Amino acid sequence: MLTGIHVPLITPFDAAGAVAVDAVEKLGRHMLDEGASGLVALGTTGEVAALTPEERARVIEACARVCEERQAPLTVGVTGNDTRTTAAALRELPAGVSAALVTVPYFLRPGERGVVAHFEALAEESPVPLVIYHIPYRTGQAVGAATLRRLAAHPRIAGVKYATGGVDQDAIDLVGDVPEGFAVLGGDDAVISPLLALGAAGGILASAHLETRSFADLADAWRAGDAGDVARARDLGRRLARLSAALFAEPNPTVIKGVLHAQGLIPTPDVRLPLLPAAEETVSRALAALRA
Numbered sequence: 001m002l003t004g005i006h007v008p009l010i011t012p013f014d015a016a017g018a019v020a021v022d023a024v025e026k027l028g029r030h031m032l033d034e035g036a037s038g039l040v041a042l043g044t045t046g047e048v049a050a051l052t053p054e055e056r057a058r059v060i061e062a063c064a065r066v067c068e069e070r071q072a073p074l075t076v077g078v079t080g081n082d083t084r085t086t087a088a089a090l091r092e093l094p095a096g097v098s099a100a101l102v103t104v105p106y107f108l109r110p111g112e113r114g115v116v117a118h119f120e121a122l123a124e125e126s127p128v129p130l131v132i133y134h135i136p137y138r139t140g141q142a143v144g145a146a147t148l149r150r151l152a153a154h155p156r157i158a159g160v161k162y163a164t165g166g167v168d169q170d171a172i173d174l175v176g177d178v179p180e181g182f183a184v185l186g187g188d189d190a191v192i193s194p195l196l197a198l199g200a201a202g203g204i205l206a207s208a209h210l211e212t213r214s215f216a217d218l219a220d221a222w223r224a225g226d227a228g229d230v231a232r233a234r235d236l237g238r239r240l241a242r243l244s245a246a247l248f249a250e251p252n253p254t255v256i257k258g259v260l261h262a263q264g265l266i267p268t269p270d271v272r273l274p275l276l277p278a279a280e281e282t283v284s285r286a287l288a289a290l291r292a
């Protein structure tokens with residue numbers, strides 16, 4: 001089962017605008033050495049929509065090398081709003097991938113019955129277990145706790161990245177009684193602490209590029225849950241929520257890239273259109289939040 005903090009890696013670009021594969025590997029190793037439980041390639045944070053198929057393949061290869069070296073799980077993002085092409089993308093996943101993070105079909109709004117049929121069909125074809133990426137403010141499709149519970153009954157559906165923008169009633173219902181073997185992973189950085197407090201197994205968090213060790217400690221502290229740990233988790237959670245707010249002050253991953261570049265961890269802070277680089281003062285504020 002996926003637990004702990006998984007980092008959806010940014011895709012660094014070099015000065016010529018190409019994917020900096022060496023920097024992907026360096027960053028991936030750094031995240032795992034700092035306490036991340038696993039890596040996620042080709043998430044929204046990885047600017048997947050702006051990468052060519054060849055670039056996507058090179059990013060997956062680089063992450064797979066690092067994860068194999070460190071014996072950590074690699075989850076790969078697979079996005080599509082049509083079942084056949086999403087199934088084809090899943091079938092093409094290379095060796096070394098542990099799970100696929102599959103977005104709820106976006107824009108079409110097929111209804112919850114359609115969502116169930118989509119994921120059940122994909123689960124039958126996928127070579128790896130699926131993690132449902134539920135993010136209704138991007139997809140436009142609601143998925144309630146009862147539907148997620150029904151999908152959790154499928155042996156090849158391993159979890160959900162839950163990102164509804166807050167801790168809502170469905171999150172409380174689901175985390176209050178998590179189906180056996182199903183991982184609820186938080187996907188809204190600023191509210192990861194309350195979700196972990198309720199019993200989530202971990203998170204897939206872009207913010208964990210920074211303060212990776214503290215995010216991992218936060219997950220461990222809520223899981224351990226004795227009095228000392230709870231007090232520590234509460235303080236850590238408050239501090240990391242402020243950091244996440246600073247990192248998400250402009251569209252993700254522009255601020256994170258600015259900060260990683262300022263720290264010398266990636267060759268440029270560049271992003272691809274339609275994203276624009278974060279303003280200098282936004283990056284400075286995030287660096288100040290980190291120092292605090």
Ligand SMILES: O=C(O)C1=N[C@H](C(=O)O)C[C@H](O)C1
Pocket residue numbers: 008040042043044045046187188189204205206207252253
């Ligand atoms: O790429 C991801 O996975 C994530 N994307 C979210 C977003 O960009 O809105 C943020 C989350 O931390 C992880």
